[in-house]
Amino acid sequence: MRRMRIKKIIFFMMLIFLMSIQISCMNEMQHMGGWSPPIASDDHIFISASDGYIYRFSRDSGYHDNLWKFPNGDVSLGAFYGDMIIKDGVLYGSSYGDGNGNRCQSRDCVTNIFGIDIISGNSIWSESLVRLDSTIVGGVNIHSDKTLIFATSENDDQDGFGSYIYGIDIQSDSDKSLKDRISQRILWKVPVKGKIYGKIMIHENLGIVGTISGSLIAIDLRSNEDLISVGEKEYLFNDPSRLVMELDWGSPIVSSPLDAGEHICFGDISGAFKCIEKKQMGFFNDKKMKFESNSSIDQGMIREILLDGWIWSKPVFNDGIAYVSTLSGNIYAIDVNSLSIIWETKAKYKGKPVGSATIFNHSGLKSLAVPFDKDTVGIFDVITGSVLGEFPVDDGVSVMPLVVDNLLYVIDLEGRVKTFSTGDRTLVRCFDLEKLEGCK
């Protein structure tokens, strides 16, 4: 009898074991999102929510506009990761899900690229969304007011490894002739060896980004019309020769490159923070040279400093100083010209600073707001690095806070938009994006 009971216990232990694996499989394989920071237009704040929709808030009153929502149907956009961008009254961005309005699992994902009229809330394209069988983590950027640039983190040509960098025509259909409307919206794509998690930085006609295989790459963003006008050879649709620079550094680069005055800086997950002079990028652009290892590069052009922890989020640049946070919770202020550490602070907060930091002014003093994914938003003095306090968000924040009109907007991991006064750090408003109602 007793032995039978033991057998049953073993059986149920096995059953619980299998079910716990099943549940953790579902959790670990699901792309949760919630990394896309809020963005402001002249009159509104746009927020991507965990339910897969984008909501609009008034900048003046702070109220949620319940008549504005994108998409306006039952099928949501899935999970949001990258930065959105507003250009000429249109909100561009990307998300990905399973294609049916749910979050996707593992590698079975469909990306949605959208362009939304910020007044009407409707897509500016007749096809509503541009869809690709892939994922976009770093968000979108715009080149020459006409091409939307982004990188996917999958590449079908290379058995799922690597990425494509895409150029998409952003013109709305109303501006185009009927013939042009029918033509492909995707203008070109460039195959890249490593996956790309960062946002592409645009410097003149170059798109610069780091890859997880450890390369810093630059691609020529010019359209074929631009090339013809200067008498240069056109690119093919899927043309690897658009890749004009490839510097192989070994350690994976996740964070987006930083436009730091005369320099372009970036960090990798080994903790190396590197800066290149912009004029050297011009050299690469002119010569169209491809470097496969850093041994062939003049080491004087590229300088680096080693920090403690993975550099994941995009650093912040202000007055010649780059503020870098690492996943181990260290915050650094680095002089970009000398590449020396001005101060470093080990934050006492729980979790990792996955989202980028924000610099804000209050009473003429500048401070750094750093979000921690299992804690709160810490405030650091930009001069000394000392902790000045916090914006109390108990449930963790994984997006960069937005500061407009002396108010700081954050979205916590429970899907609540919290608005704080940057002056006295008090909570001004709270809105629950899941219940679409106010909260405390």
Added chain:
Amino acid sequence: MDIFGILWTEIIMKPMVNTLTLIYTLFHNFGFSIILFTIIVRILMIPLQVRQVRQMKGMAEIQPKIKAIQEKYKDKKDRDSRQKMTSETMALYKQTGMNPIGCLGPMIIQLPIWIGLYRAIFKTVPPTPEGLANLSTYLYKWNPVINQLPINSEFLTMNLVDPVQSTPRLFMIMLPLLVGATTWLQQKMTTFNSGDARQQQTNKMMLWMLPIMFGFFTLSFPAGLAVYILFSNITGIGIQYFILNKMGLGIKKDNNETNSVIIQKEKNSQEDDLKDDYSELHGQNSRRGNKVRSRKTRTKKGRRRN
């Protein structure tokens, strides 16, 4: 993080994730790393498995004696008889050095290691950006794999991150079948025949239910996890074979037809032995009881004198 979470991360997860990734840095093949790592962990757990087999074998061997005790008190439902039956059973356990839940102990110790193993696989090849960011929590700073992330999860034309049901058809069919078959074989090897009809029925049910469950659940697991379970089973079977045959812990297999007769014979002879043992034990107990009684009487007398 609570203390359990910290201990889990520091003692189980970090060493496992780092060992797994270090193996990857040597061979640059994650499938092979999973297999090698699983074999290493299973080999390290051999002492626990030996203990578990010893307990299970011992329990199977004393089953006829337990059955005899139960038979002896079958018609006696009074409290006194129940107590006697329990004390006789406990005395038997003590005499043979067996613990009724002894086989659970090693299993409970092994369970966190199994859970840690599969979670380490998940953490090492995360399919999501969040997972990659979380990996920073587990990797030691000196681990050279940092420069090789993300880990190449391709293995034998399948991606180890994909659910088994999304892998090429050959793997989609073969992996659940192989996992089920090896689970069955392992289960079969650890089931000791005790001669109890009800227990045999339970064993039979378990023998089929567990493999079916594992095979079915495997379909929705990532392929890397299925590879882990498969090779954990294969290594387990090898170790079990070694324990049973080379270390002499196996029970000699009987022919099915003669099995019940032998068991019946064994039962009869063991019942006779037991009667002698128990009368002896009972004698000891009653002598001990007399001693206690006389001690009590002496105390009472002492109190009265006072």
